[in-house]
Amino acid sequence: xxxxxxxxxxxxxxxxxxxxxxxxxxxxxxxxxxxxxxxxxxxxxxxxxxxxxxxxxxxxxxxxxxxxxxxxxxxxxxxxxxxxxxxxxxxxxxxxxxxxxxxxxxxxxxxxxxxxxxxxxxxxxxxxxxxxxxxxxxxxxxxxxxxxxxxxxxxxxxxxxxxxxxxxxxxxxxxxxxxxxxxxxxxxxxxxxxxxxxxxxxxxxxxxxxxxxxxxxxxxxxxxxxxxxxxxxxxxxxxxxxxxxxxxxxxxx
Numbered sequence: 001x002x003x004x005x006x007x008x009x010x011x012x013x014x015x016x017x018x019x020x021x022x023x024x025x026x027x028x029x030x031x032x033x034x035x036x037x038x039x040x041x042x043x044x045x046x047x048x049x050x051x052x053x054x055x056x057x058x059x060x061x062x063x064x065x066x067x068x069x070x071x072x073x074x075x076x077x078x079x080x081x082x083x084x085x086x087x088x089x090x091x092x093x094x095x096x097x098x099x100x101x102x103x104x105x106x107x108x109x110x111x112x113x114x115x116x117x118x119x120x121x122x123x124x125x126x127x128x129x130x131x132x133x134x135x136x137x138x139x140x141x142x143x144x145x146x147x148x149x150x151x152x153x154x155x156x157x158x159x160x161x162x163x164x165x166x167x168x169x170x171x172x173x174x175x176x177x178x179x180x181x182x183x184x185x186x187x188x189x190x191x192x193x194x195x196x197x198x199x200x201x202x203x204x205x206x207x208x209x210x211x212x213x214x215x216x217x218x219x220x221x222x223x224x225x226x227x228x229x230x231x232x233x234x235x236x237x238x239x240x241x242x243x244x245x246x247x248x249x250x251x252x253x
Contacts, residue, residue: 005032005053007139007232010070010082012061012119013089015042017195018145018228021221022086025229027053032078034070036061036089061089062115067122081130084232085123087116087144093160094207100159112163116144117170120185124174127183135182139236143228144171146189148244152253161253175241184239186231191246191253193219215250 009026013019014035023033023046033054037043043056055077059066074082090112093100120142127140134140149157150164168187175185192211212218224245231240 005030005078007031007084008034008074008078008080008082009084009086009232010034010036010074010123011086011088012036012070013145014046014056015039017193017221018190018224019086019088019221020046021225022088022228023054024050025222025225026084029229029233031084032074034074034077034082036066036070060111060115061119062111064118067115067119071122071126081126082123083127083130083139084141084143085119085127086228087119087123087142089115090145090163092157094157095159096155097158102159105159108160108163112160113166113170116167120144120170120174124178124183124185128178128181131182136236139232139234140183141232142174142183142185143231144185144187145224146171146187148189148191148246148250148253151189151244154253179239182236184231186240187242188224188227188231189242189244190224191215191219191244191250193221193224195221215247218247218250219245 009031011019011023011033014023015037023035026033027050035046035054035056040058043058047054047056055073057069057073091108093104093108095101123142131140146168147164149161150168154161171185171187192215227243227245234240
């Protein structure tokens with residue numbers, strides 16, 4: 001079955017927004033995809049929609065055993081190891097440093113930072129071994145979804161932004177470590193994307209409407225998925241390290 005697919009990808013946070021759009025984009029490009037999300041019903045629906053090229057693994061992307069299952073599932077389903085990992089799972093938190101609800105911060109930190117770091121470490125170790133004989137004949141990609149607020153401090157999302165600053169540091173550290181070993185590590189920094197993210201982060205309807213009034217038309221998951229596809233479609237010796245994608249009218253952050 002592996003010869004059916006030009007590449008094998010793991011995508012976390014695949015049940016909505018950027019992750020869902022990325023899974024669809026990859027499959028349209030002839031890739032096999034292992035998708036992760038918390039909602040098993042949504043994953044089953046994606047399996048029905050996308051067919052044999054997609055397998056859904058339900059669970060918490062911050063859990064070590066779940067991440068191991070994703071890599072094992074790639075081999076079991078498609079007959080070879082994943083050569084793309086998209087670390088997309090994450091959650092927002094509305095509010096400034098002064099006003100954010102810190103009772104939610106530990107969970108956000110575990111998913112956004114600890115979970116992402118664990119996934120990066122597992123992916124890097126496996127891909128470095130594979131690329132000892134694979135580079136430059138084939139590519140290996142780790143793509144991480146950051147945020148514009150992980151580069152430009154926003155007083156209105158300073159606590160969430162701090163988790164993305166941490167992720168950006170991890171991505172750059174890993175790029176310098178494993179890029180010379182043939183593994184590409186890329187950061188994608190989206191601006192405001194229309195998805196379930198805002199609701200889960202606690203943004204009220206007035207704030208979401210203000211985003212659209214000030215910056216619209218806003219991005220959709222497909223817009224960011226196109227950037228991710230561009231990154232992984234480059235020849236193995238070409239490394240797109242960082243892409244920032246904003247709505248045209250979004251001046252800041």
